[in-house]
């Protein structure tokens with residue numbers, strides 16, 4: 247196979263996407279990895295994987311576009327706030343632009359037919375391909391033989407006979423391939439996307455309920471501290487020194503920061519999404535800050551530094 251064939255592979259850094267790259271590299275196709283970054287996932291795993299695979303990696307931050315989609319996904323959510331069909335479609339639409347600009351012959355993913363009931367059944371795979379405008383140019387090397395041949399297989403740019411027919415949730419075959427290729431540096435299947443986590447999804451839902459159009463900074467803060475609400479006012483109590491620093495840095499002019507004066511305490515950020523911060527919210531924040539300060543629990547008198 248000619249070295250001039252160029253493929254762009256969506257590389258999350260998980261085993262399936264690593265194997266998709268390996269299968270294509272075996273055909274001497276020039277592969278570039280592509281990873282998207284948003285408020286809910288980063289490029290750390292993909293970076294590591296690209297280095298190990300020896301391929302170039304393009305990193306695209308599509309946080310804004312992605313969050314707009316997360317608020318109102320056409321095909322709904324999975325078990326938590328993960329809108330996987332819409333998310334994949336958006337990634338592939340963006341990837342198509344890069345494919346066209348960069349002169350790539352096709353796009354490939356590590357998707358496996360039937361691995362995820364909602365987003366990787368035959369109908370969803372077809373829908374994602376169509377809605378992303380990639381009909382005929384979207385290759386799924388791990389399941390290709392179970393799917394209609396793509397244009398790049400038909401015209402011989404990719405050898406279909408060397409592609410696979412994996413389906414279902416068992417990872418037996420993937421693990422066997424990893425062993426064969428001595429790939430022992432892949433992460434556990436769970437990691438990666440915060441939208442698949444129930445606790446995080448609850449926090450996000452609550453934020454959207456009180457603030458339908460949060461800024462990216464508001465979403466970022468969901469990763470920090472313990473979150474409480476008092477009407478439309480959020481109270482975030484730091485869990486450790488790192489959280490405290492993040493909260494201090496995140497303070498806006500209209501926010502209030504609380505700390506206990508007498509003993510080391512968490513930093514607590516109070517932010518209103520509608521109207522002014524009320525005295526009720528400040529009282530609640532003080533109680534919470536005291537509750538999470540073990541050294542203050544038995545003290546009858548404590549005072550707070552209040553940064554406005």
Ligand code: SF4
Nearest residue numbers: 328329330333334439
């Ligand atoms: S798990 Fe997260 S990153 Fe992956 S497709 Fe679903 S929403 Fe997107």
